[in-house]
Each structure stands twice: as structure tokens, then as C-alpha cells.
Amino acid sequence: MSNPVLIEVWRGPMIESAHTGALAICGTDGRPLLALGDIDRPIFPRSAIKALQCLPLIESGAADRFRFSVPEIALACASHSGTDRHTALAEGMLARIGLSEGALGCGCHEPQSAAAARQLVLHGRRPSQLHNNCSGKHAGMLATAVHLGEAVAGYYNPDHPVQQRVHKTLSEITGLPLGRDVEGIDGCSVPNWAMPLGALARAFAQIVTGDGLGPVRRKALERIVEACWTEPELVAGAGRADTVVMAKLPGRVFMKTGAEGVYCGAFPQSGLGFALKIDDGAKRASAGCAIAIVEHFIPEARGLVDKSTLTTWRGLPVGHIRSSGMLDRALERIKLG
Amino acid sequence: MSNPVLIEVWRGPMIESAHTGALAICGTDGRPLLALGDIDRPIFPRSAIKALQCLPLIESGAADRFRFSVPEIALACASHSGTDRHTALAEGMLARIGLSEGALGCGCHEPQSAAAARQLVLHGRRPSQLHNNCSGKHAGMLATAVHLGEAVAGYYNPDHPVQQRVHKTLSEITGLPLGRDVEGIDGCSVPNWAMPLGALARAFAQIVTGDGLGPVRRKALERIVEACWTEPELVAGAGRADTVVMAKLPGRVFMKTGAEGVYCGAFPQSGLGFALKIDDGAKRASAGCAIAIVEHFIPEARGLVDKSTLTTWRGLPVGHIRSSGMLDRALERIKLG
Numbered sequence: 068m069s070n071p072v073l074i075e076v077w078r079g080p081m082i083e084s085a086h087t088g089a090l091a092i093c094g095t096d097g098r099p100l101l102a103l104g105d106i107d108r109p110i111f112p113r114s115a116i117k118a119l120q121c122l123p124l125i126e127s128g129a130a131d132r133f134r135f136s137v138p139e140i141a142l143a144c145a146s147h148s149g150t151d152r153h154t155a156l157a158e159g160m161l162a163r164i165g166l167s168e169g170a171l172g173c174g175c176h177e178p179q180s181a182a183a184a185r186q187l188v189l190h191g192r193r194p195s196q197l198h199n200n201c202s203g204k205h206a207g208m209l210a211t212a213v214h215l216g217e218a219v220a221g222y223y224n225p226d227h228p229v230q231q232r233v234h235k236t237l238s239e240i241t242g243l244p245l246g247r248d249v250e251g252i253d254g255c256s257v258p259n260w261a262m263p264l265g266a267l268a269r270a271f272a273q274i275v276t277g278d279g280l281g282p283v284r285r286k287a288l289e290r291i292v293e294a295c296w297t298e299p300e301l302v303a304g305a306g307r308a309d310t311v312v313m314a315k316l317p318g319r320v321f322m323k324t325g326a327e328g329v330y331c332g333a334f335p336q337s338g339l340g341f342a343l344k345i346d347d348g349a350k351r352a353s354a355g356c357a358i359a360i361v362e363h364f365i366p367e368a369r370g371l372v373d374k375s376t377l378t379t380w381r382g383l384p385v386g387h388i389r390s391s392g393m394l395d396r397a398l399e400r401i402k403l404g
Numbered sequence: 405m406s407n408p409v410l411i412e413v414w415r416g417p418m419i420e421s422a423h424t425g426a427l428a429i430c431g432t433d434g435r436p437l438l439a440l441g442d443i444d445r446p447i448f449p450r451s452a453i454k455a456l457q458c459l460p461l462i463e464s465g466a467a468d469r470f471r472f473s474v475p476e477i478a479l480a481c482a483s484h485s486g487t488d489r490h491t492a493l494a495e496g497m498l499a500r501i502g503l504s505e506g507a508l509g510c511g512c513h514e515p516q517s518a519a520a521a522r523q524l525v526l527h528g529r530r531p532s533q534l535h536n537n538c539s540g541k542h543a544g545m546l547a548t549a550v551h552l553g554e555a556v557a558g559y560y561n562p563d564h565p566v567q568q569r570v571h572k573t574l575s576e577i578t579g580l581p582l583g584r585d586v587e588g589i590d591g592c593s594v595p596n597w598a599m600p601l602g603a604l605a606r607a608f609a610q611i612v613t614g615d616g617l618g619p620v621r622r623k624a625l626e627r628i629v630e631a632c633w634t635e636p637e638l639v640a641g642a643g644r645a646d647t648v649v650m651a652k653l654p655g656r657v658f659m660k661t662g663a664e665g666v667y668c669g670a671f672p673q674s675g676l677g678f679a680l681k682i683d684d685g686a687k688r689a690s691a692g693c694a695i696a697i698v699e700h701f702i703p704e705a706r707g708l709v710d711k712s713t714l715t716t717w718r719g720l721p722v723g724h725i726r727s728s729g730m731l732d733r734a735l736e737r738i739k740l741g
Contacts (some may be wrong), residue, residue, distance in 0.1 A: 079588030084664050084685035174717025189461030189524040252722040347684035348421035380511025385589040
């Protein structure tokens, strides 16, 4: 790999660590306005594409059949923090389709919200599958199976009709075959298909513009994106970048983080999408890079999310995380162009 | 940076993420038996050199004056898990020198032991500075100040005699000036000086052989290393690599992790030391690399620590973390040589 350094981690007078990666920014024509590193190598988009994985829920009619609300559609696109509000909504979605927590296949993990995790301990409870950051997505997937009269068991397997619909949707939008050679299983046990950053960035431009999509899909994506802008706290959680930025700038930027250093987003006004992957998978770097991009395109975003200062456990500032000169200059060139 | 990939993270059929880094293995003559990547660039060793930072505690006579026990000396070299045993020992060390938790300057963080963190929540307590993984090191540093009649306040500052002694010790052992140009502040608020991996690996070879050191320092290091081998659970904590490996193989390998992807270790029988730094700072990669090295030199270590399988939240295996072909081949060449 010979991707450039995108993020530097400084301690005192020196760079202590550095994160290389690749980044594509393009419009719906797919022509890269910016390409740093290898944007053609397929990468697993992970949770960054939850808005696309949510499409069958809308397009199948399941969301209407079960009268899923705006918050519930936002939760179906979420990597949520596992607070009471998040888990209650997921539970409500399941109840509406006649199922309960046990039907989920996403597995359990501690809530990402430290306060929620603390409350569980205090009440002597273990996390349930509802606390899994993907429980909304899984409830939405189960809804499509129930709506279409399919078996609920094994809905997470690559060969199940639920995942086949997701596969078909992703393949249609990206124009890629997405074969077994790029199929992996995500942390929540559903399949994820690796795709080039260039294709991902173009897909995100389409998410917010609808360009090149049929009227049904365009309308479905409008509904999904509007839900995320209306309920940004449900897409992630208090204090997290996606929530903070979209709460402040709804209609200006749509953004979604993914595991292993992935970030995607799009700007409706300029019709541009971006997709990036940090080679080593570090979230501090993917977040830093995404924030640099968002701040470049939307000056009002500056300072909304600042995780750049490194401090000691006593709070003494001793370093900082910053975008590399290479990334800064590349973004600057877009402004001039 | 153009360091080679040392660790690969696979998901299904593909490498999802990769970690580059540099690695030096050498004897006390400093001639590298293995050099992967740039081993001359200074890197912050962070907590990997706690055994060296502990030297003034022994050499000043403070450990004897305050009758520090073997467990207490091990704790002074530790990045501990913050269990009751760890915190009680740190508190005891402070009591012995007439101080209490408030004298520490390391700051507070949640115990690394999930069980200990849970117990704190259940008892409605917040973590104290005793839970900081460095509290033993700090108690040892304070002991030298008290022993030598120095002011206790500000003992963590680079200009305080406590840190000047640490600086002198590190400078003597590495033969490096360690000036302000390589001075950073560690997460626990004491100074840390960047040094090349080659010098670090040589220093670790000296730690376990004593070669080239005067009799006082040699004896002090013997005492430190023996303490860590006698009480490996105090150096880290249950289930952690340093503890597991040293508990099983005392006298065969001395190893210590550091933040931001650093690992150092040494093998007394072969007289070799190693030092490595993952460019991006990932612990999963530094640990994977250190384990590969230890397993190469000590076949009995194989399987002691296995964090190589990636699973979903339901426990389904979906990928693995492994040493790169480059690292495997480089280690293999040492065996043949």
C-alpha cells in the first residue's frame, strides 16, 4: 500500500503516529474531483452505507405497511449509542411486526453511550441485542421479511432474500457485480460487500441528489435522508460527530461513519459525495478526515466537533491530531478549481 | 513514511486493514540482527520503558529505605489493570512514604479491568488516581523525591530532579542526548523522550543481560526484572499478554507494551532485545507483532495469547489478524541465520 498520510498525531515537537488512507470526492457523474491514494481498490463500507441498506425497507412497502415513523426510519440507518430512547424505538419496531428482541441476529455489546452502559450496571442488567448499535437496521430488515411473508430465521445470512434484496440494491446503485470474491460478514453478522471508494463517493452524491435514479428510489432516499436530518440523535447519539453536524446543518450535509476507518458523506448543494478509508482502520483518523472535509465545504461546520487536542489524564494539552499538509492542499485545490 | 506492513487484518476473502511499522532486534552490541522499516527515526517509547524509569527508585536507595517489596517493585514497572490488588499496593507504597492518593499527578481514568470498572460503578465510586495504570510508577517516583529530601510538588515536570534522574538514566543507557527536541509529555503527565528503535532494542538486551553496565545498575535491573517475573499479574493484569506470557515463561522473556503501538522485550538466553512501533499507534497490531516475535524465539509461547480471530457480536468467526508475509519471512531468516 502506498496511500498518503491523511492524519498526523503530534506529541510535543514530533509526529508520534500517522494514518494513511484513500479518499474520493466526486459528483454523480463519477468523475473524481479529488482522488487521494488508491480509490479503485475495493474496501468494505461497513456501517457507512446503512442508508442504502435501508432502501428495501422503504421500497418494499414494509415501512408503510407497519407505519414506521420518521424516528424509526432514522434508527434503521443508525449506528446508535444504545440509550433508552434508541432501544425503546428498536423494541417498538419489532413489536409492530410481531417480533421481539430474540428475533434479532445482531448480537449484544455494551451501549456506546457511557451513561447508558453505567445505568445497565447499576440496574444489574446485561446489554441485550437492542443495545447493539445496529438493532434499528436489523429491525428494519426483519420488517421486510415479515412484510413479504419470508422466513424470519436466518434473515442475516447472505443467501436469505432479505440480504439478497440489499445486495441487488447496492449492485444497482454502484453498477458493480459485488460477487462472493468481495463478500465479508460485518460485525452485526449481515453480509457486507467491498467496493471502490470512487463508486461509494458517487453513490453518496446520488443519495442526496437523486441524479440518475428512478422516481421510486429517489423518493425513498429523500425519505431516508430527511429522517436522518430530522432525528440526527437517533442516527448516532449525543456528542457524536454525525449527530452534532447533522443537527446543526440539516439539508447541508449527510454523513455516516463506518467501522475500520470508513467515512462517507455528501453535500446536496454542490452535489458532491465523499468516501474515505483509513488503511489501518482507526476511527480517530477517519473522523478527523471527514471533519476536515465537511469543514472545507461548509465553513459553518468549523468548530462543531473538535477532537483535535490530546491531553494527559490530568487534562494537560500535550499534542494534537491534525489533517496532513497533503490533505489540506488537496482540499484547497478544490476550492480554487 | 514507507515502513512495511507488519500486521494484516482480514475479513472474509480480503485484507480489510493493514498496519505498517518498524522493528529492530539486536544484541547488546547494538548490531541489528533484524531491521524492518526505519529503526533510526526517534519514536516515543511511552510505557514500554517503565523498567528503565524505575531504575532511580532502586539506585537511589529509596526502595530499600522504604522497604518496598517485590510486588511493589513490579507495580512500579506496571501498566496495571486497576484492580483492588493493584490500587491497594499503590496506596501502600504512598503510605510508606507519608503521602496519599492526592500527591499523585498521573490523573484518573477508568480501570482497564472491566470487572474492576464495573465494581466501581456498582459501589457508586469514581476512579481515583490509584486506578491509573501508572500509579505504581508514580508512587515509585515520589519515593525517590521523599528519600532525597526534594519537593514533592511538581515531581512530574521535566525540570524536577525526579524526572532529571530518569532522563540521566535513559541517556546513559541509550548513549543519546535526549534533548528538548525529542521531549514529549506522556499520558500520565511525566516526560517521555523519543529514541530510535535500534537504541531501544539494544537497551532491552542490556536489561536482561546486564552487558556493558556497571555492577550497581546491573544488580538494580536484575532486581526489577526478577520482580516482574515473580509478579507478572502486577505488571499488567489477568488475561493481558505481558502477564500471561511472563507468568508462563519467567526467565525466558521480558516484555512490556507501550501506548501508540509500541512494544519492547528481550530474551535472556539469546541475549536479544526487540523494539517495535506501529506507525498508526494501534495496540492490536503492536500486540500481534510482539506475540509473533515471542512465539518465534520461544516455541512454548505458541497459543498462550491468541487474539487473532475476529468474530461478530454473536461470536461467528469472520476474519483474522495475522503477521504479514514480510514479517514472517524476516523472522524465519533469523532462525536460519
